[in-house]
Amino acid sequence: MERIFAAYLIETPYDVEQAAAVLAGEQSSGTFISTTQELEEFRKLYAARVEHIELQEEVSVPSIPGNYKEGTVFKRAKVIVSWPVGNFGYNIPTLITTLLGNIYESTQFSGLKLDDFEVPNSYREHFRGPKFGLRGTKALAGVELKQPMIGTAIKPSLGLTPEHTAQLVQKLADAGIDFIKDDELLTSSASSTFEERVEKVMDVINAQADKTGKKIMYAFNITGDFRTMQSNYETVVNAGGTSVMVSINSVGWTATKQVCNWGGLSVHAHRNGWGMFNKHPFFGINFPAYDKISRLAGVDQMYVNGIENTFGESNDSALRSIKSCLKPFLNSESVLPVVSSGQWGGQAFETYNRLQTTDLLYMAGDAILGHPSGLEAGVLAIQQAWNGAINGKTLEETANDYEEFRALVYKFANRELLNSESVS
Amino acid sequence: MERIFAAYLIETPYDVEQAAAVLAGEQSSGTFISTTQELEEFRKLYAARVEHIELQEEVSVPSIPGNYKEGTVFKRAKVIVSWPVGNFGYNIPTLITTLLGNIYESTQFSGLKLDDFEVPNSYREHFRGPKFGLRGTKALAGVELKQPMIGTAIKPSLGLTPEHTAQLVQKLADAGIDFIKDDELLTSSASSTFEERVEKVMDVINAQADKTGKKIMYAFNITGDFRTMQSNYETVVNAGGTSVMVSINSVGWTATKQVCNWGGLSVHAHRNGWGMFNKHPFFGINFPAYDKISRLAGVDQMYVNGIENTFGESNDSALRSIKSCLKPFLNSESVLPVVSSGQWGGQAFETYNRLQTTDLLYMAGDAILGHPSGLEAGVLAIQQAWNGAINGKTLEETANDYEEFRALVYKFANRELLNSESVS
Numbered sequence: 009m010e011r012i013f014a015a016y017l018i019e020t021p022y023d024v025e026q027a028a029a030v031l032a033g034e035q036s037s038g039t040f041i042s043t044t045q046e047l048e049e050f051r052k053l054y055a056a057r058v059e060h061i062e063l064q065e066e067v068s069v070p071s072i073p074g075n076y077k078e079g080t081v082f083k084r085a086k087v088i089v090s091w092p093v094g095n096f097g098y099n100i101p102t103l104i105t106t107l108l109g110n111i112y113e114s115t116q117f118s119g120l121k122l123d124d125f126e127v128p129n130s131y132r133e134h135f136r137g138p139k140f141g142l143r144g145t146k147a148l149a150g151v152e153l154k155q156p157m158i159g160t161a162i163k164p165s166l167g168l169t170p171e172h173t174a175q176l177v178q179k180l181a182d183a184g185i186d187f188i189k190d191d192e193l194l195t196s197s198a199s200s201t202f203e204e205r206v207e208k209v210m211d212v213i214n215a216q217a218d219k220t221g222k223k224i225m226y227a228f229n230i231t232g233d234f235r236t237m238q239s240n241y242e243t244v245v246n247a248g249g250t251s252v253m254v255s256i257n258s259v260g261w262t263a264t265k266q267v268c269n270w271g272g273l274s275v276h277a278h279r280n281g282w283g284m285f286n287k288h289p290f291f292g293i294n295f296p297a298y299d300k301i302s303r304l305a306g307v308d309q310m311y312v313n314g315i316e317n318t319f320g321e322s323n324d325s326a327l328r329s330i331k332s333c334l335k336p337f338l339n340s341e342s343v344l345p346v347v348s349s350g351q352w353g354g355q356a357f358e359t360y361n362r363l364q365t366t367d368l369l370y371m372a373g374d375a376i377l378g379h380p381s382g383l384e385a386g387v388l389a390i391q392q393a394w395n396g397a398i399n400g401k402t403l404e405e406t407a408n409d410y411e412e413f414r415a416l417v418y419k420f421a422n423r424e425l426l427n428s429e430s431v432s
Numbered sequence: 433m434e435r436i437f438a439a440y441l442i443e444t445p446y447d448v449e450q451a452a453a454v455l456a457g458e459q460s461s462g463t464f465i466s467t468t469q470e471l472e473e474f475r476k477l478y479a480a481r482v483e484h485i486e487l488q489e490e491v492s493v494p495s496i497p498g499n500y501k502e503g504t505v506f507k508r509a510k511v512i513v514s515w516p517v518g519n520f521g522y523n524i525p526t527l528i529t530t531l532l533g534n535i536y537e538s539t540q541f542s543g544l545k546l547d548d549f550e551v552p553n554s555y556r557e558h559f560r561g562p563k564f565g566l567r568g569t570k571a572l573a574g575v576e577l578k579q580p581m582i583g584t585a586i587k588p589s590l591g592l593t594p595e596h597t598a599q600l601v602q603k604l605a606d607a608g609i610d611f612i613k614d615d616e617l618l619t620s621s622a623s624s625t626f627e628e629r630v631e632k633v634m635d636v637i638n639a640q641a642d643k644t645g646k647k648i649m650y651a652f653n654i655t656g657d658f659r660t661m662q663s664n665y666e667t668v669v670n671a672g673g674t675s676v677m678v679s680i681n682s683v684g685w686t687a688t689k690q691v692c693n694w695g696g697l698s699v700h701a702h703r704n705g706w707g708m709f710n711k712h713p714f715f716g717i718n719f720p721a722y723d724k725i726s727r728l729a730g731v732d733q734m735y736v737n738g739i740e741n742t743f744g745e746s747n748d749s750a751l752r753s754i755k756s757c758l759k760p761f762l763n764s765e766s767v768l769p770v771v772s773s774g775q776w777g778g779q780a781f782e783t784y785n786r787l788q789t790t791d792l793l794y795m796a797g798d799a800i801l802g803h804p805s806g807l808e809a810g811v812l813a814i815q816q817a818w819n820g821a822i823n824g825k826t827l828e829e830t831a832n833d834y835e836e837f838r839a840l841v842y843k844f845a846n847r848e849l850l851n852s853e854s855v856s
Contacts, residue, residue: 165460
């Protein structure tokens with residue numbers, strides 16, 4: 009029988025082999041009844057298997073505090089466990105329960121993090137993955153493959169009327185932006201109902217598309233209960249929109265999958281709440297596993313942090329996330345990584361140097377909406393940064409070449425550095 | 433405008449007031465653009481407010497490791513924040529995003545735990561809460577209000593055929609059990625397809641109900657994608673079942689709500705994966721907040737750990753969870769607390785002494801299926817334990833009175849203690 013393989017980082021006050029065996033047993037055919045020979049044969053068929061244990065360091069302080077005796081040693085290891093696909097078939101919520109269920113409460117573990125998992129080939133027949141993904145989303149937004157998509161979120165998050173939002177969209181459209189989105193805190197508020205916002209915003213975007221041939225992508229936040237999401241989705245389709253946003257942790261896997269199944273719009277997956285799963289270095293889930301779960305649902309665009317993000321995630325970890333999005337999975341198109349968190353254009357250089365790709369949606373907030381010369385200059389400045397990076401220029405050279413980007417360097421980076429570079 | 437109030441435990445390397453202000457600002461009308469006077473007025477209407485700060489201890493080791501300077505002091509506080517309801521209206525996923533969103537990634541916090549929240553009265557008009565809840569679920573299972581419901585899960589989790597499962601159900605029915613459920617790892621497996629299991633199990637349960645007038649409740653695990661859940665739910669309805677089980681963290685809030693909306697069956701909410709949200713004492717969510725989110729979805733039965741559980745949760749914390757379930761919320765019926773994890777009957781005494789209630793579903797596994805004299809004796813023993821507890825007897829007295837319960841004390845508790853008590 010085909011198997012699913014999962015890699016965990018574990019930390020345990022017990023013997024590592026024992027803890028790994030408990031993980032496998034608890035998450036498969038665990039029992040406490042004495043069974044017949046015949047049943048034992050059945051059980052073996054469905055049992056999880058510890059495939060590999062790689063011991064790591066020992067620590068004296070547990071990752072998750074607990075009632076441990078003074079002097080307890082906590083052993084860390086990388087463990088690979090496998091399950092027969094027949095245990096759950098192609099039921100992803102049950103796969104999630106298997107990978108991430110009761111073991112997270114188990115006293116066997118003072119730390120536990122699912123790092124990644126692999127599904128067998130037959131999954132390709134059951135899961136399409138992203139309908140639009142990287143290439144389809146860029147095509148919908150009229151962005152060339154060799155260019156990054158440039159985007160921003162409307163701010164303030166709350167308190168704008170649909171007219172205010174439409175005015176901002178008009179300015180951003182005139183400035184040449186590719187992508188705009190609602191803030192994740194806004195779906196339908198007292199000052200901005202969903203329907204009215206879609207109407208006013210799409211009036212601007214459709215008129216612009218008629219004029220220029222390019223339809224800016226706006227991700228409307230449809231997050232809600234099932235009926236709300238269904239009716240909001242239809243509102244966007246009927247208005248000629250191309251994208252919806254879903255707070256995937258707030259609505260959950262099953263609803264996210266259903267939205268992706270509808271198949272008419274590129275789905276922008278916002279991962280707010282992700283910190284709860286990932287902020288602890290030795291507890292929760294790492295992005296490669298999370299990304300695969302989302303791609304099994306079929307999301308087209310997935311949040312990651314960028315280089316020098318404001319959430320404190322290391323550059324290496326942020327780059328690992330971007331690479332995860334671009335890694336082949338299922339038959340499907342890559343998911344478009346949405347690079348965000350404190351991005352102002354200056355990070356384009358290291359991002360491009362280390363990844364050598366423009367396969368991303370680059371979200372800038374303050375750099376665009378708060379550009380000292382206005383948001384038109386802000387959009388231009390981000391484009392300048394990426395053009396510089398792609399053409400092998402340094403940040404300093406690009407700042408010398410372009411006034412609008414230079415203003416961002418003055419605002420966000422060490423201006424002394426820039427001045428000394430400008431002089432040399 | 434009505435407001436929603438939320439209580440957090442925070443831990444920060446910064447000034448507590450500043451961190452609380454960031455929490456409120458980030459999760460409401462945050463902006464970085466200079467706005468007009470008119471817009472400022474709007475923004476104030478939607479802004480979150482820090483209502484109360486109660487300083488707690490300072491610690492030298494952060495709850496979540498990070499790149500902190502040697503000697504950094506981490507300040508803990510209880511903080512109450514409020515939001516105007518107009519920000520999200522009655523959209524619970526957006527409320528979840530507001531309560532549990534990007535702040536969990538914020539560098540302001542080395543620890544952050546949502547403890548509880550309060551919704552205004554108008555929520556009663558929009559959310560029914562549990563359709564069956566405590567009383568309706570007991571009524572469906574033919575259990576008197578003054579008796580606890582006694583239940584068990586079918587084991588082994590995986591590997592049984594529908595015939596095996598039905599045989600076990602027959603034995604448990606003959607023994608007088610109230611409630612049986614699928615293991616959370618089993619929905620439809622190679623050895624036990626969902627449809628066939630429902631058919632075989634309900635044949636037994638319906639025949640038993642015809643004979644005795646009592647229809648045992650079996651919670652079939654319908655966890656899956658939207659269409660799977662819909663069709664599995666219908667299968668259970670058509671077979672005359674009374675309950676379905678949903679792994680709520682694996683399917684998410686929106687799908688859970690939709691299942692509850694269907695309204696024909698009591699929804700057994702399994703919280704596997706909960707450890708990820710709660711195991712760390714200073715990061716994630718506490719049960720009172722989690723319970724309210726679930727009740728807004730409308731689940732009827734909700735998992736909690738019991739006294740002396742095997743997951744290492746303290747008795748006080750487990751009892752707080754049970755009390756949360758029984759606390760009035762919305763207009764609605766209480767949710768039925770599903771007391772579980774290492775329960776073998778011995779805990780009935782302290783549970784009853786401290787809560788003075790039988791408003792619960794008491795789940796025993798090994799104590800029933802692994803009872804030395806067979807599962808019929810196991811069911812009887814758990815009933816004996818509860819009868820003893822309700823009638824003011826001690827564990828020792830009850831063990832002296834009843835042979836079946838005595839066997840469990842020998843198996844699970846300190847037999848020396850029992851012997852000395854028996855002699856005295």
